[in-house]
Amino acid sequence: xxxxxxxxxxxxxxxxxxxxxxxxxxxxxxxxxxxxxxxxxxxxxxxxxxxxxxxxxxxxxxxxxxxxxxxxxxxxxxxxxxxxxxxxxxxxxxxxxxxxxxxxxxxxxxxxxxxxxxxxxxxxxxxxxxxxxxxxxxxxxxxxxxxxxxxxxxxxxxxxxxxxxxxxxxxxxxxxxxxxxxxxxxxxxxxxxxxxxxxxxxxxxxxxxxxxxxxxxxxxxxxxxxxxxxxxxxxxxxxxxxxxxxxxxxxxxxxxxxxxxxxxxxxxxxxxxxxxxxxxxxxxxxxxxxxxxxxxxxxxxxxxxxxxxxxxxxxxxxxxxxxxxxxxxxxxxxxxxxxxxxxxxxxxxxxxxxxxxxxxxxxxxxxxxxxxxxxxxxxxxxxxxxxxxxxxxxxxxxxxxxxxxxxxxxxxxxxxxxxxxxxxxxxxxxxxxxxxxxxxxxxxxxxxxxxxxxxxxxxxxxxxxxxxxxxxx
Numbered sequence: 229x230x231x232x233x234x235x236x237x238x239x240x241x242x243x244x245x246x247x248x249x250x251x252x253x254x255x256x257x258x259x260x261x262x263x264x265x266x267x268x269x270x271x272x273x274x275x276x277x278x279x280x281x282x283x284x285x286x287x288x289x290x291x292x293x294x295x296x297x298x299x300x301x302x303x304x305x306x307x308x309x310x311x312x313x314x315x316x317x318x319x320x321x322x323x324x325x326x327x328x329x330x331x332x333x334x335x336x337x338x339x340x341x342x343x344x345x346x347x348x349x350x351x352x353x354x355x356x357x358x359x360x361x362x363x364x365x366x367x368x369x370x371x372x373x374x375x376x377x378x379x380x381x382x383x384x385x386x387x388x389x390x391x392x393x394x395x396x397x398x399x400x401x402x403x404x405x406x407x408x409x410x411x412x413x414x415x416x417x418x419x420x421x422x423x424x425x426x427x428x429x430x431x432x433x434x435x436x437x438x439x440x441x442x443x444x445x446x447x448x449x450x451x452x453x454x455x456x457x458x459x460x461x462x463x464x465x466x467x468x469x470x471x472x473x474x475x476x477x478x479x480x481x482x483x484x485x486x487x488x489x490x491x492x493x494x495x496x497x498x499x500x501x502x503x504x505x506x507x508x509x510x511x512x513x514x515x516x517x518x519x520x521x522x523x524x525x526x527x528x529x530x531x532x533x534x535x536x537x538x539x540x541x542x543x544x545x546x547x548x549x550x551x552x553x554x555x556x557x558x559x560x561x562x563x564x565x566x567x568x569x570x571x572x573x574x575x576x577x578x579x580x581x582x583x584x585x586x587x588x589x590x591x592x593x594x595x596x597x598x599x600x601x602x603x604x605x606x607x608x609x610x611x612x613x614x615x616x617x618x619x620x621x622x623x624x625x626x627x628x629x630x631x632x633x634x635x636x637x638x639x640x641x642x643x644x645x646x647x648x649x650x651x652x653x654x655x656x657x658x659x660x661x662x663x664x665x666x667x668x669x670x671x672x673x674x675x676x677x678x679x680x681x682x683x684x685x686x687x688x689x690x691x692x693x694x695x696x697x698x699x700x701x
Contacts, residue, residue: 235431237264237434238266238421238435239263239264240256240265240439240695241266241422241435242268242439242441243268243439243440244270245299246672248672248678248684248688249671250267250299250389250392250396251336251339251687252691252692252695253265253692254396255688255689256692256695257399259692259696261696261699265400266404267401267403268403268407268422269403269405269406270407270409271297272297272406273298273403273405274298274389277295277386279295287604290517293517293518295514295526296518299389300386300389300393301445302443302444308380308385309529309680310337310345310378310380310681311680311681311682312682313373314326314330315373316375317678317686318677318678320677320678324690332686333686336682336689337682340388343388343392344384344387348378349377349378350376350377350378350379350486350487350488354485357485361632367631368631372490373490374489374490375488377486377487377488379529379531381529381532383530407424407425409423410422411457412440412453412665414457418665418667419665420434420436420667421434437695440670440675441684443672443674444650444674445518446674448557448560449674450653451554454655457665459655459665459668459670460663460664461655461656462654462656463653463654464654466559466650467559468559469502469542469544469618469622469646470646471540471643471645471647472641472642472644473538473601474636476537478633479509479633483507487507489633490503490505491504491629493628495621495624495628500547500617500621501545502625503543505541505542506527506541508528508538510535510537511537512527512528512539512601513528514527514528515604515605521567522563522564522567523563524646524647527540537598537599539601542643543649544621559650562614562648566613567646569606569613570608571606574602574645574646575606575609575645576588576600576607576610576642576644577610577611577643578640578641578642578643579626579637579639580638580639580641583623590607596640597640610644610645614646622643650673654676671684671691672688
């Protein structure tokens, strides 16, 4: 690698050290691209990403959440699951082709194994039992997507990404932490870098290639820059929903056979798409905080530490038409309403109480079979925050899932809100990830093309190969 570059110059500038940014850098090293590569991250290195809740037992509402920001991004610290099928993880296959997506998944999976991912693949052991679950899903009007899963585990993902971080540093990647990107340097539809600030003040980094890898956490930021700086984009669907928590006994068969069941339905009366996502057997419900102060619910699943419960998201996709074109802002407002009712905390309510038209009280939770794994969640009424359409979609979907997994829609089943996924702003790009702004590429969940660790990693890996081929030409 070339040495002694100016602080303000780079050949390749990567904004965001989530999976897409990391795998862009890994791919460039693999291709032996001779360039000064700067990787800028708002958060901290892996080894310094420590949530105060680990010692205090309560969310400290940090200005910069260690769970959602820092090297490896938000996804790796939520659960660390790698979906090994092109059918899961967003719409990237529509952009690059299914075969290209699947082949790159296989390549990226080998890289994760190289850095210490678990060799075990869940979800492909018992074909007869999978067929039985699928039959019940069909009878309930649902679609089962059985995707092989490689589970890193929250704590093991931490160790794996620390090894990757050190590998990048040893390879000469210039990684700058605690540095925030303010805007791109764009003139005459050409990007020449970006403006940043750190503890020493504001400065510019000039580069012929700029790659924005802002992740779900930075989707709102990128959406605003698209509007302000003329980057072509279009609004996509936004996911609004809840995190459901049940006893492990309820999910035992699905957990053992599939580890993660991905069920999709279009329940009456609205027929919106509703799906399960991010299933955590023996896991823990968690909360994350965004820059705006918004608190959202998520789930963790550790390799070694287990709870008595399984949690998973139930997400309702909302698609808006003209004149409305701000789905991310819409989801944020829904989240703010839930946060207000929970006095800044996540709201939790029992399924039976929702069906009875009443709120849940703390004493209801204390005497139940399903004990919340997020103790700071505020018992209340999530239906006062979620829109009627979303609530109706979720309840009818859960009743359908109950036909596949008896007990899923039991009286004591817990629903936490808000669960929000911010990737609804879709950047207009070609299959080489070129935007309408020369020199600017946008990857990962904030681009609107991927959802989750694997597809974000795939997009980054392919971006690195695109740069390598262009340098060799």
